[in-house]
Amino acid sequence: MTATVTTTDRAATGGPLLSVERLSVRYEPKRHAPTEAVSDVSFEIRPGEFIGLIGESGSGKTTLGTALLRLLERPGRISAGRIVFDGTDITDLPEDDLRGMRWTEISTVFQSSMNSLNPVLRVDEQFRDVIEYHTRRRGQQVSDRIDTLFDMVLIDRRFQRSYPHELSGGMRQRINLALALAIEPRFVLLDEPTTGLDVVVQKSILDNIRRLQAELGFAVLFISHDIGTVLDLSDRILVMYGGRIVEQQRARDLLADPLHPYTKGLLGSYGDPRAETVTITYVPGRPPDLTAGYTGCAFAPRCPEAIAGCRSVEPPLLRLGEHGGEAACHVAALQRGQGERSGVGTEEVGPVVRGFAGPQFVKTAEDERSLHDREVLLSVDAVSKTYLRRRGLGTTRTEAVRDASFVLRKGAVTALVGQSGSGKSTLARMITGVESPSTGSVTFHGEQGSFAVGSRRGRSLRDYRSHVQMVFQDPYSALNPTKTLGYILSRPLANYRGLRGAEARRAVLELLETVALTPAERYIDRFGYELSGGQRQRVVIARALAVEPELIIADEPIASLDVSIRAEILELLNSLVRDRGVTILYITHDLLSARMIADDVVVLNQGRVVEQGPALEVIRNPQDDYTRLLLDAVPNPTAG
């Protein structure tokens, strides 16, 4: 608490609030090779500054955040460097000394809103304990403070006496934000505070953060994998890759003149869904394996601009931009005449390119196929689904879907768009026959004639399933970790097509080729956990393809993937439609991805279809307010 006295003086002198000097964090597990998750990271945060820290999963951003909070647990530890908060070196500060600074100076909001409140304590008690411990407020004063905090995050005060499980994800995360501000800290670390929340909810929370930060003037380090959510909030952006900071620039400079190809790749994965032509790029390959170690630049294997020097010399973080922007990239250094300092002398490089020179996925207005002459594969007619939940003696009715009608045409992609709770997944379950509609009907027009899906049971349902396959959101839990890819893919082949032995193996290899996991021989004996998220999702898609379905239902297939690789999966789905004539029902909350692959869009709000039509028309000229709301919530840094 003595720190509080000295801080005011220092803030006045304009020194940094938090400075990180050549920080490295190593994980040294007993049975595995050690990993340097964070290497040689330096940066400063000034009082009141808003910094965005961007990186994909495995880039070390969360480890860095945990280290700053001094919450690293064994086997992780700070192996080199210093963390100085307001003049106090907190790198090795004993926990007892640190305690006085926690929450009064440094607070945080964690990634998963589901779990960061104690489930057995009422919400207000979790405010009360920390306020009473750190301040002299007691009784009514504490209650008043909690009231103020709830008002700040726009949550009704009556929820103070709720238990966490009684609140929605968005409310919990707002409450976490309020909790972080309870004792007016000068630094708040936000670790992916909106990941996993709905786009619309996400946008309102981000607005809330922005407003509170402007009012209260605390400094923020906002960690995210999604540059789109932080770019317009941040003063400055740090980009992390493979445990290092590869670029550091003012937000608007980064947008105008990204230095590192990885940054360009990240920016390239966004687009304006309303534009005539939408181009999004993706970064192929997978993040570096930090246990194996590497020489040169960690990004080189995935970099379209890489030169010979990138693979041998590690690029230092150099000042390359006009306004003090820094990047660790030989190519960027050479292009700006700094090759000597970067350590690659005078190697030849091309001119500066602003975009990511890697693979891209383009959708123009002309691509829009005319579909209305196509046959209908599946029709949803006036479908409603009401859930009755018994509660004691009474029952509550939840109308998940109300009077929804639309058709899926053969060889077309239809996007079912809506935020969580809009009834998307319920519709998907009725289309796969897992549930039947309360009223209305789902009719499948297959090769053996039409039939109502809901009436199918047992064998005939199984038969129907061979025509309809699901691809789920989370490729990490969709693959049995104890089985090889060959085995996983051979199961549906044996079950539905009766293929065994050499025949099955040939089919498996073919499937792997189809989803571009090549050479297929190299993948057939591997396990799901050895693959990157994008590769796993490819395997899941391959498994769906194994039964040669006519319809694939893809439920948020890219939502849990890193932004930089999302387009890769979209392109794969697109090629399946083009080459194999598969019909896809693409379920999403994200209108950009809907625009990229869908021919038709059906917008769902609270169980009702509020708008439907050709994708381009609906997205460029939305008629319903809800569609507009969804469009506005699409993060798009490039729109500026």
Add this chain to the structure above:
Amino acid sequence: MKYFLRKVGFFVLTLWAVVTLNFFIPRLQPGDPAELMVQKLAGKNAQLNPAQVAAIRDMLGTPTGSLWSQYWQYLGQLAHGNFGVSYTYFPFGVMQVIGQAFWWTVILVTIVQVLSFGIGVLLGAFAAWKRNGRFDTAVTLVSTFVGTLQPFWIALLLIYGLGYGLGWFATSGGYEDSTPGFNWGFVYDAISHGFLPALTLMIVTPVGWVLGMRNTMVLNLGEDYVRLAKAKGLPDKVVALRYAARNALLPSVTGFALALGGVLGGTILVETVFDYPGLGRLMGEAVGYKDYPMLQALMLLTAVATLLANLVADLLYGVLDPRARRAQA
């Protein structure tokens, strides 16, 4: 409130099912208890005298009438606490015998279980908090080792060491030279006799709680709300107890209540070794001497105890975990 009423409703329903099963299952068993009794009295190879058998039947009150009317009779007698006459303690009624043994076991077991649970959970929580430290390693190793030991064997060691060797405690029975009742002589006598059985159980029972609590708590310590509590700068004691242990306790509480119900069976061997006048020994005897009325009553008692324990566990869970209240209400 609805939650609690529902739970109580279930309890009553299951109780009825248990009572009914307890009526029908013995009737499915082969052999006639009266014949067996005569045989026991007369020797294995003796001829059965039908008159003797009939006399025994009269004495025991062998039921007549249809199964249905027998069932109603049975329910009526249960309601009056009439379980018939014990074969081994003839002419005493089953309820009388059980009534005498009941408090011996209940007091012993309650003290042991409550202490074991408290000690076990605290040790487990502390081991988890200091996980991978020296204390944790020691506690885990010792618990695992002790967990493999058989209680009756420990009992024998204790009798040998503390009973015969040092002569500190009585080694068998429940009391000796005092009159049962609330007087100091008797209480002292009972404690002296009960100490070794209690100690035996105290060595074995906490093990499960230690390991269970430790493992749940280690998982809980990784939860975000515990990390957040640390980030809040709350003192270790608050983080460990209010955030981690409070949540880790939930499965243990259910386990504890369930264990209380099953405890009767666990005391058979220990009570037999110490010749302790409780229900466990009674059950051992009843099995040995084919004392059907006694067995039936003890079975029913065990079942009711288990059910009660379940009910308590459910109710307690509702109090401790706000999520359970809503999810099942």
